[in-house]
Each structure stands twice: as structure tokens, then as C-alpha cells.
Amino acid sequence: MAVITAGMVKALRDRTGLGMMDCKKALTEAGGDLDQAFDYLRKNSALKAAKKSDRTAADGLLALRVADDGSFGVLVEVNIETDFAARNEKFIAFVARVCDRVFEQRNADVATLLASGLDAEREALVQEIGENVAVRRAAIVEGAGGTVSSYMHQDNRKAALVALTGGNADLGRELAMHVTAVNPLVVAGTDLPPATVAKEREIFAAQVADSGKPAEIMAKMVDGKVRKFLAESSLLEQPFVKDANVKVGQLLAQRKATCSGFARFEVGEGVEKVETDFAAEVAAQVRGRG
Numbered sequence: 001m002a003v004i005t006a007g008m009v010k011a012l013r014d015r016t017g018l019g020m021m022d023c024k025k026a027l028t029e030a031g032g033d034l035d036q037a038f039d040y041l042r043k044n045s046a047l048k049a050a051k052k053s054d055r056t057a058a059d060g061l062l063a064l065r066v067a068d069d070g071s072f073g074v075l076v077e078v079n080i081e082t083d084f085a086a087r088n089e090k091f092i093a094f095v096a097r098v099c100d101r102v103f104e105q106r107n108a109d110v111a112t113l114l115a116s117g118l119d120a121e122r123e124a125l126v127q128e129i130g131e132n133v134a135v136r137r138a139a140i141v142e143g144a145g146g147t148v149s150s151y152m153h154q155d156n157r158k159a160a161l162v163a164l165t166g167g168n169a170d171l172g173r174e175l176a177m178h179v180t181a182v183n184p185l186v187v188a189g190t191d192l193p194p195a196t197v198a199k200e201r202e203i204f205a206a207q208v209a210d211s212g213k214p215a216e217i218m219a220k221m222v223d224g225k226v227r228k229f230l231a232e233s234s235l236l237e238q239p240f241v242k243d244a245n246v247k248v249g250q251l252l253a254q255r256k257a258t259c260s261g262f263a264r265f266e267v268g269e270g271v272e273k274v275e276t277d278f279a280a281e282v283a284a285q286v287r288g289r290g
Contacts, residue, residue, distance in 0.1 A: 002032030012037055039199075043206035058268035059083045060136070061092065062152065062159045063099035070147035073161040074102045076138040077265050081131040091133065094125055098135055108138040136271075139263035146260060151176035157267040167257030178241040178248065179264050187259050189230035189237065200229050235259060 004027045012023040012034060022041065030036035060079035067073065078095045080086050101113055114122070114135060126133050139161070141148050146165030149172025153159060160179035164172045186192050204225040208218045231237040236249030236259075243251075252258060 002028075004028055004032060008032060008034065012041075039203065042203050058271040059086045060134075060267050061086055061095045061156045062265050062267060063095045063156070064150050064152055064159050064161060065099050065103045066148050066150050066161070067103075070149070071143045072106070073141050073148040073150055074099060074106075074108070074138060075141075075150075075159060075161050075263050075265055076102055077136045077267060079134045079136050079268065079271070080129070085129055085131045088129055090125060091129060094121065094133070097121070098138075102138045102140070106140065108140045110135050110138060113138065137265070139265070141261055141263050144260040146258075147172060149173050149176050151180050153180055158265070160262055160264040162262040163260045165258045165260060167252070167255045171251075171255050171257060174242060175248070175252075175259065176262075178238070179235065179262050181241050182238055183264060183266075184235035184238055184262075185233040187235050187261060189234040192230065192233060197226065197230070201226050204229075235262065 004024055008027055009020055009023045012027060013020060015034075015038060023037070026037040026040045027034070029040050058079045059082055060077060062075065062077050064073060064075045076095070076099045078091075078098055080091055085091060098113070098118060101116060101118060102108060105113070105116065107113065118135065122133050122135065141161040141163050143163050144165070146163055147169070148161055148163050149169065150161050151159060151173055158180050160176045162172060162176040162179055164175065201222060204222045205218075207225075208221045211218060211221070213221070236247065236252070238248050240246045240248050240251050246254075248259075
């Protein structure tokens with residue numbers, strides 16, 4: 001039997017917002033596997049609230065750059081340990097250089113990016129600031145015959161690039177704003193990997209299994225949940241952020257435009273942030289000297 005540590009329980013609790021006992025039980029059932037424990041909680045309707053999308057698990061900044069002709073755009077995320085350090089002028093300048101390097105090389109592979117000389121600069125910055133700095137990810141969105149538009153939230157922690165054919169610059173920016181705010185997973189529901197849809201269907205089936213309803217009713221309930229998941233995940237099916245009475249797909253049709261792709265980053269999404277008890281850390285150091 002896997003040993004369930006307090007750290008494992010805390011990690012699941014931070015991710016789900018549930019109580020310690022629920023999290024410990026889920027981890028025990030999952031043999032200590034965090035992802036399986038998360039799915040276990042969803043299947044058993046114990047997940048009260050997923051972590052809010054704006055509660056990031058790491059600090060840092062985003063940067064983006066779009067070609068003058070709109071043929072492509074790049075988006076990068078660079079992480080640092082604290083929000084205070086993220087406001088350091090030298091860190092801000094480093095993030096800008098990372099973005100420029102991705103733009104110049106037109107290559108989003110982080111390993112290649114660091115090998116081009118940025119890793120030495122990153123290490124020097126770590127020594128100077130005293131916090132870990134990580135170039136986490138980069139994305140390139142190609143215009144595909146259209147134009148790439150961008151939107152960066154004012155705190156430089158949420159941003160998106162969107163490729164549009166047709167429409168105009170204003171529509172492109174509005175759509176990039178929508179993607180930044182609403183966070184679709186794909187352009188159309190059919191773009192979701194079949195394995196992702198199958199996993200959600202399995203979870204929904206587990207959620208309704210104890211409803212006591214006839215099998216055919218439960219099947220319809222599951223189908224309804226899947227349709228809702230696809231609609232919520234699809235950019236084209238989402239209500240437009242500036243007019244909830246119009247879906248994005250309808251808006252694009254009205255403007256005679258199509259969306260070929262997008263990229264959206266939010267600082268720290270999916271990264272577990274280690275919380276440090278400063279008083280306890282100091283006390284431990286004092287005891288260690290004794």
C-alpha cells in the first residue's frame with residue numbers, strides 16, 4: 001500500500017479545494033497517484049470546486065510579439081518564485097529577450113531556445129535575484145494566409161494570440177480578448193482528441209451511476225453532459241464575451257471570418273506552488289544550530 005504523505009494530501013487539497021480527509025481517501029484509493037485521485041474525486045461527486053482559473057500556482061510574466069505583417073505571433077511564459085521578484089526590472093528585461101529570441105528563431109522549443117545562450121543569462125539572473133527563474137513554454141501561431149492578432153491582460157499574466165482569415169484588426173483583438181478571458185480548449189468541438197472526450201464521458205457516467213434512474217435516462221444524461229463539455233470547450237460554441245446573446249461562431253459568420261487557431265497562456269496554470277512557512281523555517285534553522 002502506498003504511503004500517503006502530508007505533502008501529497010496538501011497538493012491534492014490545493015488543486016481541488018476539498019478537505020484533508022476527502023483528499024487522503026482519494027489518494028489512498030488511487031495508490032498515491034495525484035491525477036487518479038483527482039479523477040476519483042470527480043467521479044464520486046466530491047469535488048466541490050476546481051481551483052479558480054485566476055489562482056495561479058507560480059509567479060512570473062508573459063510576453064508576446066506579432067510580426068508587422070501579422071503573418072505570425074509568438075507568446076512566452078517565464079516563471080519566477082514570487083510576485084515581488086516578477087516586478088524586478090532585470091527579470092522583465094529577460095522575459096522580453098526570451099520573447100524576441102523565439103520571434104527571431106521562429107522556434108518554440110524551450111531546450112533549443114536556452115541552448116542559444118539564454119540559459120547562461122538565466123543562471124546569472126538567478127544568482128543576482130536569488131530566486132529560481134524558468135523559461136517554461138513558448139508558442140507560435142501562424143497566420144495561415146490570414147492575420148494574427150493579440151491581447152495581453154494589463155497585469156501581463158494572461159494573454160492570447162488568434163489567427164483569423166477575413167474580418168479586421170478590431171475583430172481579431174476582440175477574439176483574442178475573448179480567448180484570454182474565457183479560455184476555450186479548441187476552436188471547434190471536433191478538434192478535441194477522442195481520448196479526452198472518452199475520459200470525460202467515463203467521468204460523467206460515474207457521476208450519474210448512483211442516480212437510480214433507468215439506464216436509458218442515464219445514457220441521455222451522460223450524452224447531455226458530453227455535449228455541454230464540448231460546447232464549453234469550443235471557441236465557436238462559446239457565448240461571445242462582449243455579447244452573450246451571440247456565439248463566437250455566429251459572430252465570425254456575420255463578419256465573414258474564420259479562425260484557424262489560437263494560443264492562450266496564463267502564468268502558473270498547472271504548476272503547483274510550494275508554500276513556505278517562514279516562521280517554521282527559521283525555527284528549524286535555529287534548532288539545527290543548537
